[in-house]
Amino acid sequence: MQTETALQPCDLLIEAGWVVPVVPHGVVLEDHAVAVRGGSIVAVLPRHEARARFDAADVVSRPQSALIPGLVNAHTHNPMTLLRGVADDLPLMQWLQGHIWPLEARLIGPEFVADGVALAIAEMLRGGTTCCNENYFFPDAEAATFRRFGFRALVGLPIIDFPSAWARSDDEYFDRACEVHDQWRNDPLVATAFAPHAPYTVSDASFERIRILSDQLDVPVHCHLHETAHEVAESQQKHGQRPLARLDRLGLVNDRLIAVHMTQLLESEIALCAARGVSVAHCPESNLKLASGFCPAGALQRAGVNLAIGTDGAASNNDLDMFGETRTAALLAKAVADDAAALDAASALHAATLGGARALGFGDLVGSVEPGKQADLACIDLAAIETQPLHHVISQLVYACGRQQVTDVWIAGRRRLRERALVDMDEAALLANARQWRERIAAIRVS
């Protein structure tokens, strides 16, 4: 006979000194617990109530830690992790034409892609990231690698006006894109998006095909946009329009669009993005390192644009550290807006979690700690010297915490990091593999 006080079974109960659910905004729940069943969050409640209500198969107790939604990296090129630091401190075109593209021409293939993604997953998990928006060639190999290691991802289906090892013609790009989309359409962790490279590498005809297909298949469109002043000027010369206006003419400026970078924006363009429900994936460190410009993150957020944060690839960052990127976003927004109150800590954390989830079309699934959502969670130890004294939890998470303070990570309720050790990933094998790629890449570079 079940009474009001009968214990409910659950798979996992995580008790934390502080739960930061992201929704409601800015709230910190002291001494709370999160109950997980079947991969989903079933309750968020005070710790003492949780033990009285749930009979958990597994209890994880972290009284000195904050539990937050797993971070969402809203723009990355994970295979390029193997090119981390291979060339730095160069102007964009010299970097691409003299280093990155010649290397990629020799390297790109399923093996490079799968190995790079695996290394990236390990780095992301160790830094509290549970989901990413991937953008590279061989999305089939990427998707399979995410699936293999139980990592959540939106995998971009590349469209670009140049032949590559992945596809030789426009038609082949589209055929392969639809094929990969079909293969993964019902996967619980991996979904796909169209990923037209950028306005300067994709024709009107291809953008129009993408619009039709993205409408029909209901998938996001992930595109580098307004990354540099040069891109905007070139578009005005070639198309008589700024890139955003051109995409609008082609019907792509809507709530499916994940616009990456956006360092060059007029007030009217910010208003257009807000009105149409466009998401902006802000990659501050890549923008700084490549001298691309400053995305007006504070103004976007104030205007109501859904703001997400991405690291970009490790070849231009040079890491996949969402704690660092979020901190940079919060700091930089203030100087760019000339307002020390711009993009406050809670808003920056929102961008790094729910903002990213919404951008990827995963807003109902992840991005906050709420009953009904998937249990994508990260636990952060705040007892270290570096985050003491602890006056404000969200401030410490955004402005003081380092990714090494992440101790535990779950994706859909499955443990992926346990007290800083990767679960079901062989760290030694990953490191050995990285070393052999170093040798292979060095051999190309010297040849």
Next chain:
Amino acid sequence: MQTETALQPCDLLIEAGWVVPVVPHGVVLEDHAVAVRGGSIVAVLPRHEARARFDAADVVSRPQSALIPGLVNAHTHNPMTLLRGVADDLPLMQWLQGHIWPLEARLIGPEFVADGVALAIAEMLRGGTTCCNENYFFPDAEAATFRRFGFRALVGLPIIDFPSAWARSDDEYFDRACEVHDQWRNDPLVATAFAPHAPYTVSDASFERIRILSDQLDVPVHCHLHETAHEVAESQQKHGQRPLARLDRLGLVNDRLIAVHMTQLLESEIALCAARGVSVAHCPESNLKLASGFCPAGALQRAGVNLAIGTDGAASNNDLDMFGETRTAALLAKAVADDAAALDAASALHAATLGGARALGFGDLVGSVEPGKQADLACIDLAAIETQPLHHVISQLVYACGRQQVTDVWIAGRRRLRERALVDMDEAALLANARQWRERIAAIRVS
């Protein structure tokens, strides 16, 4: 009988996969060792030669690590570590007048200062920093704390036109400054500098006294300068001159000046700083967080100004992480200069080490790994997932490495961090102390 092959005694031999000596610029010495005797570096040589030449009392072998000069934090207010995150996301004056100053009025005294500096030293050591440029009240308590924990510091002797718990009048500020200077003048680790707070809080008369005394005593002058546009505008209104021009009129623009922040600079002012040997302590994260503006670090470096890097206090940063600060400096310089080649990785590392040492007047003593210099060294593990594959050592150190990868630190040859454990500092006691300050500060805030 001594032959050419007789072993020379030394106290310590550190073998590293890579030694980055900073001098010569940009060089990485593979498989090298550093021999230390009496606190000084006596040799930097290939590993296999080192074992044949030295009989070391202690050998530390780190084949997967880089050995670099200890980082120099060129501007900080360490006692404010106890106020980390106490108030964020506020305009400067609201932050100071509404939060920081009222708290400080209740807190400042030898106990607050000593406890804050101790916590800061622990954080700095764990992040590879071996020396700092301190700027706060109660320099006597600060100096004693640095000495107690064997940390190298230039301690600022505060001069400000307002009474404080440290001094009630101009005369008392100067008397106490000279007293503290005298007390520490022959210390091997701790030296003193005049620290006039800022142009808007120090009179011409006080600046003139400082110039006379700093000449006479041969000590640096550490001053916030051109931090905000408001400061510059106010000076023009009140003095008819920009602050740098005013300090020049008062005879202070010379190679003793450590000018902190410098976000507002004309080309002629950059040239003046270069010509006079002024050092600039660039604090990019504080400038961003307080929306102060952008220091033209790339232009300063190109003009030949000695560039150093500082974290500023943890109340406005919110950490003392010189790895993070150096990375931010290198990234931000590029976007500010509109040049992806600005402040390259080797130059950023130079600013964080030898640039800082020179600014503090310690350029002959520390800041590079060279025979004759003090053995202030940090060892950084590059074998982690986050710094693989390892294509370029200096790139990884500046653009990918986190401070948690620091494993070992020495100051004047004495080990201060051993495999991430603090030496001669009680971490549990520091944490307990931080917690009691949290309670005391919370009690003030709610009252």
